[in-house]
Amino acid sequence: MILVTKTHLPVRKSFEKYVDRIYASNWLTNFGQLEQELTDKLKEFLEVDNLLLTSNGTLAMQVVYKALCLTGEVITTPFSFVATTSSLDWSGLKPIFVDIDINSLNLDSKLIADKITSKTSAILPVHVFGRACQVEEIQKVADANNVKVIYDAAHAFNVRMNNTGESILNFGDVSTLSFHAAKLFHTIEGGAIVSKDGNLIKECRKLINFGITGYDQIDGGGINCKMNEFSAAMGLAVLENIDFIMDGRAKVDDLYRKFLPSELIPLLVNIASNNHSYFPILLKDEEECLTVRDALIANNIMPRRYFYPSLDTLSYVGKQFCPISRNISSRILCLPMYETLLDTQIQQISNIIMSELSL
Numbered sequence: 001m002i003l004v005t006k007t008h009l010p011v012r013k014s015f016e017k018y019v020d021r022i023y024a025s026n027w028l029t030n031f032g033q034l035e036q037e038l039t040d041k042l043k044e045f046l047e048v049d050n051l052l053l054t055s056n057g058t059l060a061m062q063v064v065y066k067a068l069c070l071t072g073e074v075i076t077t078p079f080s081f082v083a084t085t086s087s088l089d090w091s092g093l094k095p096i097f098v099d100i101d102i103n104s105l106n107l108d109s110k111l112i113a114d115k116i117t118s119k120t121s122a123i124l125p126v127h128v129f130g131r132a133c134q135v136e137e138i139q140k141v142a143d144a145n146n147v148k149v150i151y152d153a154a155h156a157f158n159v160r161m162n163n164t165g166e167s168i169l170n171f172g173d174v175s176t177l178s179f180h181a182a183k184l185f186h187t188i189e190g191g192a193i194v195s196k197d198g199n200l201i202k203e204c205r206k207l208i209n210f211g212i213t214g215y216d217q218i219d220g221g222g223i224n225c226k227m228n229e230f231s232a233a234m235g236l237a238v239l240e241n242i243d244f245i246m247d248g249r250a251k252v253d254d255l256y257r258k259f260l261p262s263e264l265i266p267l268l269v270n271i272a273s274n275n276h277s278y279f280p281i282l283l284k285d286e287e288e289c290l291t292v293r294d295a296l297i298a299n300n301i302m303p304r305r306y307f308y309p310s311l312d313t314l315s316y317v318g319k320q321f322c323p324i325s326r327n328i329s330s331r332i333l334c335l336p337m338y339e340t341l342l343d344t345q346i347q348q349i350s351n352i353i354m355s356e357l358s359l
C-alpha cells in the first residue's frame with residue numbers, strides 16, 4: 001500500500017543515542033535538555049530569533065491567540081486543514097472566511113480589507129502546501145487596520161523568500177508550525193511558535209506550562225502543551241537527515257512533473273521556495289477527481305483530498321460562502337509524496353492517472 005505520505009523514521013541507533021540520554025538523566029518532560037537542544041538547533045537551521053516547542057501545532061495556535069489577547073473575529077482561509085478553523089472556534093473566536101486566490105490557493109490578500117470590521121482582531125492566513133502567502137500585501141492591510149497577523153505555517157518548514165533567503169516564519173507577528181508525524185520534519189506529535197518578538201515567546205512559554213513562572217510561582221492562567229523529551233529525541237534524530245528528506249522530496253516532485261501533463265499541476269505562483277511538503281493535482285471537476293482517486297485506490301495507492309471539505313461549509317461556522325475554495329476543494333487531490341517513494345512507483349501512479357484521463 002502506498003499512502004499519501006510515509007513518516008521518516010531515522011535509523012534506530014540514531015534515535016536510541018538520544019533516548020539513552022533520557023534514561024541517563026531520568027528527565028522526561030518539562031523543558032528538558034533535549035527539548036532545549038532541539039530548540040537551539042531548529043533556531044539555527046531555520047534562521048529564526050525565537051522558537052518555542054509545543055506538544056502539537058493546534059495548541060501552538062491556541063496559545064498564540066491567548067497570548068495576543070485576540071477577541072471577536074479572525075479573518076482566515078477556508079482552504080486548509082480543519083485545525084485552522086477549529087482552533088479559532090475552540091478559543092471562542094469567530095472565523096471569518098476570505099476566499100482564496102485561484103493561482104496560489106492561499107487567502108486572497110485583495111479581499112481581506114472588505115471583511116475587516118470593528119470586531120476583527122487578527123488575520124490568520126495559511127501557507128498552504130508550504131507555498132508562501134502574499135506576506136507584504138497582508139502586512140499592509142493589517143497595519144492599516146491595526147490587527148495582528150498570525151501565520152498558520154504548519155506546512156512551511158524551511159520555506160525561504162526567493163529574493164533574500166529569509167525564513168517565511170519571520171513575517172507577521174507570529175508563525176506556528178506542526179511537527180506531526182505526517183509532516184516532512186516531525187517529532188511524532190509536536191509543533192512550534194516562532195516570532196521576532198522575544199516577549200511574546202516568553203509569554204507563550206508561560207502559557208504552555210500552566211502559567212507557572214518560577215518555583216511556587218503562578219502568574220495567570222495557562223494550559224499544558226510542552227514538548228516531551230521523547231518527541232525532542234525524535235526531532236533531533238530526524239533533523240540529522242533533513243537534507244536527505246528535502247532533496248529526496250524535490251526529486252519526487254521533479255519526476256511527477258516529468259510524467260504528468262503540466263495542466264494537472266496547479267501553478268501555485270510563488271515568492272518563496274517550495275519545500276515539497278505536498279504534491280497536489282487539480283482535476284477538471286469533482287467527478288473526474290473521484291474517478292482518479294478510485295482508480296488509484298483500486299491499485300492500493302491512497303491519495304488524499306487535501307483539503308476537503310472547504311471549511312466555509314462546516315456547520316458550526318454559520319453561513320459563509322467562498323466559491324473559489326469550494327470549487328478547488330472539490331477537485332484537488334494530493335498524490336503520495338515522501339523522500340523514499342521509488343521512481344517506478346511515481347511512474348505507476350502517473351500512468352494510472354493518465355490512463356484514467358485518457359491522456
Ligand SMILES: Cc1ncc(COP(=O)(O)O)c(C=O)c1O
Nearest residue numbers: 056057058081083154178179180
Ligand atoms: C494547516 C494546518 N494547521 C494546523 C495543523 C495542526 O497541527 P497538529 O496536527 O500538529 O495539531 C495542521 C495539521 O496537519 C495543518 O495541516
